[in-house]
Amino acid sequence: MFERQHIVKGNFGSFQEAIKYAGEQLTKNGYVSEDFTLAVLKREETYPTALPTSSMNVAIPHTEAEYVKKATVFVIILEDTVKMNSMIDPDSKLDVSVMFLLAINNPDGQLETLKKIMKIIQDDSFMLQLYSEENEEQIFEMLNSKIEKE
């Protein structure tokens, strides 16, 4: 589910820029169709995906299965947080630290993956460790061993 090439830590200025960057990589690597990025950005306007957890705010941008060729999750660790609207209260903004961009093409088949993502974002100490880790390779290893344990 996680892949080294789909983990990035950096500054993007806005959530749109972060999603565009990840979408470009996913398109280039053959995981999604070219209109995936636009579909995710459009959906975020109507149904935002930022979530407050007890450790930090995270976001799970995603879109319909038709744009996804191969399932994966692109992880973006935002050194400077970006503002996104809340899924719970779409009129309020949250400063998001970590984004899990979900490329899901069969929600039922990927239910286990989705449930693991839920468990990951609810694990405060893991999320804090993940956010403070500088090395992308290490971030990848952490996520992989975490998902195997869950």
Add this chain to the structure above:
Amino acid sequence: MKKFNVLSVCGSGTVTSSMVAGNLKETMAEDGVTITTTEARPTEAMQLAQGGNFDFIIHTSPLPAGDYGVPVINATGLLTGFGEDEFFDEVRETIKKLSDN
């Protein structure tokens, strides 16, 4: 065994509604309650609810205002971990009320 039909609503009618529906099914199975779910978008919810096939609705995206005719429970607590216990308390209470009727 008790059985309930639940309408699970999120923005795309797929991803988060499947996430919370999966969690609901598993947890309620431990209580001896069988849950079957149908995933839908907010714009489809009213028509589906009025069809009369659902015992209650859970949602992770805000629902358009209106009378759905069945209990409506906010499921975002399942995604964040905040209010997860409160969500299941509300589900159990709703199921109890529905069973008493």
